[in-house]
Amino acid sequence: xxxxxxxxxxxxxxxxxxxxxxDSNVTVAVLGPNGAGKTTLLRVIAxxxxxxxxxxEVDGVVFEDTESRAWLAPEARRVxxxxxxxxxxxxxxxxxxxAFGLRARGMNRDTAATKAHEWLERVDLGRYANSRPSALSGxxxxxxxxxxxxxxxxxxxxxxEPLAAVDASGRLELRRALREHLATFSGVRxxxxxxxxxxxxxxxxxxxxxxxxxxxxxxxxxxxxRPRSAWIARMAGLNLLRGAVSGDQIRLEDGSSLTxxxxxxxxxxxxxxxxxxxxxxxxxxxxxxxxxxCKVAGVDPEGxxxxxxxxxxFPLVAEVTPAAAAxxxxxxxxxxxxxxxxxxxxxxxx
Amino acid sequence: xxxxxxxxxxxxxVIPAAVAVLFIALPLVGLLAHVDWxxxxxxxxxxxxLTALRLSLECSAIAVVIALxxxxxxxxxxxxxxxxxxxxxxGLVTLPLVLPPVVGGIALQxxxxxxxxxxxxxxxxxxxLPFSTAGAAIAEAFVGFPFLVITVEAGLRQRDDHLExxxxxxxxxxxxxxxxxxxxxxxxxIAAGAxxxxxxxxxxxxxxxxxxxxxxxxxETLPIAAYSSFEGSGQVGEAITxxxxxxxxxxxxxxxxxxxxxxxxx
Numbered sequence: 063x064x065x066x067x068x069x070x071x072x073x074x075x076x077x078x079x080x081x082x083x084x085d086s087n088v089t090v091a092v093l094g095p096n097g098a099g100k101t102t103l104l105r106v107i108a109x110x111x112x113x114x115x116x117x118x119e120v121d122g123v124v125f126e127d128t129e130s131r132a133w134l135a136p137e138a139r140r141v142x143x144x145x146x147x148x149x150x151x152x153x154x155x156x157x158x159x160x161a162f163g164l165r166a167r168g169m170n171r172d173t174a175a176t177k178a179h180e181w182l183e184r185v186d187l188g189r190y191a192n193s194r195p196s197a198l199s200g201x202x203x204x205x206x207x208x209x210x211x212x213x214x215x216x217x218x219x220x221x222x223e224p225l226a227a228v229d230a231s232g233r234l235e236l237r238r239a240l241r242e243h244l245a246t247f248s249g250v251r252x253x254x255x256x257x258x259x260x261x262x263x264x265x266x267x268x269x270x271x272x273x274x275x276x277x278x279x280x281x282x283x284x285x286x287x288r289p290r291s292a293w294i295a296r297m298a299g300l301n302l303l304r305g306a307v308s309g310d311q312i313r314l315e316d317g318s319s320l321t322x323x324x325x326x327x328x329x330x331x332x333x334x335x336x337x338x339x340x341x342x343x344x345x346x347x348x349x350x351x352x353x354x355x356c357k358v359a360g361v362d363p364e365g366x367x368x369x370x371x372x373x374x375x376f377p378l379v380a381e382v383t384p385a386a387a388a389x390x391x392x393x394x395x396x397x398x399x400x401x402x403x404x405x406x407x408x409x410x411x412x
Numbered sequence: 413x414x415x416x417x418x419x420x421x422x423x424x425x426v427i428p429a430a431v432a433v434l435f436i437a438l439p440l441v442g443l444l445a446h447v448d449w450x451x452x453x454x455x456x457x458x459x460x461x462l463t464a465l466r467l468s469l470e471c472s473a474i475a476v477v478i479a480l481x482x483x484x485x486x487x488x489x490x491x492x493x494x495x496x497x498x499x500x501x502x503g504l505v506t507l508p509l510v511l512p513p514v515v516g517g518i519a520l521q522x523x524x525x526x527x528x529x530x531x532x533x534x535x536x537x538x539x540x541l542p543f544s545t546a547g548a549a550i551a552e553a554f555v556g557f558p559f560l561v562i563t564v565e566a567g568l569r570q571r572d573d574h575l576e577x578x579x580x581x582x583x584x585x586x587x588x589x590x591x592x593x594x595x596x597x598x599x600x601x602i603a604a605g606a607x608x609x610x611x612x613x614x615x616x617x618x619x620x621x622x623x624x625x626x627x628x629x630x631x632e633t634l635p636i637a638a639y640s641s642f643e644g645s646g647q648v649g650e651a652i653t654x655x656x657x658x659x660x661x662x663x664x665x666x667x668x669x670x671x672x673x674x675x676x677x678x
Binding site: 108109110135136137138139141142143145147149151152153162163166167210211214 | 574575577578579580581582583584585588592593596597599
C-alpha cells in the first residue's frame with residue numbers, strides 16, 4: 063500500500079506545494095516548524111481541506127484529482143485521522159466513541175459494541191468503556207482516539223501532533239506505547255510533528271516541511287547529520303553554512319572563505335559541530351587556517367556546555383565549558399576569534 | 413477580589429439603583445398584597461381559569477413545536493453556513509423581538525387573513541387561522557421563535573464544526589453527523605431556547621388578541637383572560653389570580669434557566 067499526495071494550495075499566507083509518497087509498514091513523520099503546512103497536508107489527505115491543484119491517492123483509490131475532477135467525500139475515504147485534541151465526542155461514552163465509525167459504516171449495534179470493546183481492551187481501556195471522555199487522562203484519551211480509528215480498519219492512519227495534548231511528564235511512556243500500537247497497524251502511517259524527538263522516536267523516515275515546501279526527506283539520522291535547511295540544522299544543533307567549494311576552499315555566501323578537507327566540488331553545504339568551534343581572545347599559537355573574527359551576541363548556559371552565539375561574517379554557535387567561558391569572560395561580550403579545524407567541517411553537495 | 417477603589421459605592425448611584433429595585437419589587441408586592449389567599453384555591457380551579465390555563469398551555473406548546481421545527485434548521489444554517497444574505501436573515505429573525513406585538517398581529521392578519529391569497533388557500537384546506545386556536549398558536553410562535561433561533565445559533569457558534577469533521581473522517585454522512593453529533597451537542601441550547609420561546613409565547617398578548625381575538629375557550633389565553641376580567645367585567649380578583657399564575661410560571665422558567673441563560677450573561 064502506498065499513499066501519494068501531490069498538493070498545491072493557498073491557505074492564508076501559506077502556499078503549500080508538496081509531493082509526498084508514503085509506503086505502508088513504515089512510519090513516516092512530517093517534521094517542520096509551526097505554520098509550515100503540516101496539518102493542512104493531513105487535512106487535504108482526509109478531504110477536510112480544499113486543494114487548488116493536486117492528486118491524492120491511497121493504494122490505487124483516487125481520493126482527489128483536480129485534473130479529472132475526482133473527489134471523494136471525507137466519509138468515503140478510509141482514512142483514520144487522530145486529531146491533535148483527539149476529538150472524542152463528549153456526549154458519548156468511551157465505548158460509543160470507539161463504536162462510532164463502525165456504526166457510521168452500517169455495522170449493527172451489538173457487533174459494533176463487541177468489536178469496540180475488543181479494541182478498548184487492546185489499548186488497556188476496558189474499564190473505561192462506560193465513562194465519558196472527560197474522565198480520561200491525556201494519554202488515555204489518545205489511546206481511545208487511536209482505537210476509534212483502528213477499529214474501522216483504515217487504509218491510512220494520520221496522526222496530527224500525537225503527543226501535543228499530553229503533559230510532558232507522561233510523554234516518555236506514551237511515546238513507547240504509541241510506537242508499539244503503530245507497529246500493529248500495517249497500512250500507511252503518517253504523522254505530523256514539530257518535535258524532532260517525537261519524529262526520531264516514532265518514525266523511521268522523516269519528511270521535512272518548511273513554509274509549505276519539502277526541504278528534505280530520508281532517515282532521521284541522515285537528515286539530522288546533513289541538514290539542508292537552517293531549521294533542520296538548528297534542530298540538530300549544527301552550524302550550517304552554504305557556499306561553493308573549489309579545491310580546499312569553500313567560498314561562503316557572504317564572501318568569506320574557509321579551508322575544508324573534502325572531495326566535493328561546486329555548490330555545497332557545510333556543517334560544523336558547535337563543540338568543534340574553539341574560542342580565543344588573542345590570536346592562538348601556531349597557524350590555524352580558519353580564524354573567524356566575531357562578536358559575542360549571546361551566552362546560553364546549558365548544563366556543562368554553554369552555547370555562545372557569535373556574530374561574524376556569518377552567524378556561528380560555539381559550545382564551551384563553563385570554565386572556559388568564565389576564563390574568556392564571554393559573558394562580557396566583545397570580540398573573539400573562532401577557530402575551526404578544516405577536518406571538523408563536514409561538506410556535502412547541495 | 414473587589415478592588416479598593418470601587419468598594420465604597422458612590423452615594424449618588426445608590427439612590428437611583430434603589431429606586432430601580434423598588435420599581436420592580438413594588439408592583440410584585442402590590443400584586444401579592446391583593447391576592448385573596450383564602451379564596452385562591454377555589455378561584456384557581458374555577459372553570460374560567462382552568463379553561464384559560466389549558467388553552468394557554470396548548471397554544472404555547474404548539475408554538476414551541478413550530479419554533480423547533482422551523483427555528484432549529486434556520487439557526488443551524490445561520491451558524492454553520494456562509495449563506496448569502498445571512499446578515500439580512502438574522503436581522504429579519506430578530507425583528508419580532510423589537511416589533512410591537514400589535515403590529516405583528518396586524519401583519520399576520522394581512523398575510524394569513526381570510527381574504528388574503530394564503531388565507532384563501534388555507535380555507536380550502538379547511539384551516540382558518542384568524543380568530544381560531546391555531547391562529548393564537550401561530551401568533552405566539554411568531555413572537556416567540558426568535559428567542560429560540562438566537563439561543564440555538566449562539567449555542568452552535570460556541571462550538572466550531574471540528575467534531576463534525578471528526579465524525580466525517582469516521583465515515584459518518586452529513587445527516588448522521590447532524591443527528592448524532594450536532595444536535596446532541598446543541599441540546600442544552602435548544603432546551604434553553606425552547607424554554608425562553610415557551611415563556612414568551614405563554615405571556616403573549618398583543619399579537620394574539622389582534623390576530624386571534626379573545627374568545628373564551630378558543631383564543632382567550634391566560635394573559636388575555638387576565639386583561640379582560642380586569643378591564644371588562646371588573647373582576648379584579650380573578651385578574652389577580654390569573655396574574656399570580658403567570659408570575660409563578662415566569663419564576664419557574666427563571667429558576668430552570670438560571671444557570672444556562674443567565675449564567676452566560678454573568
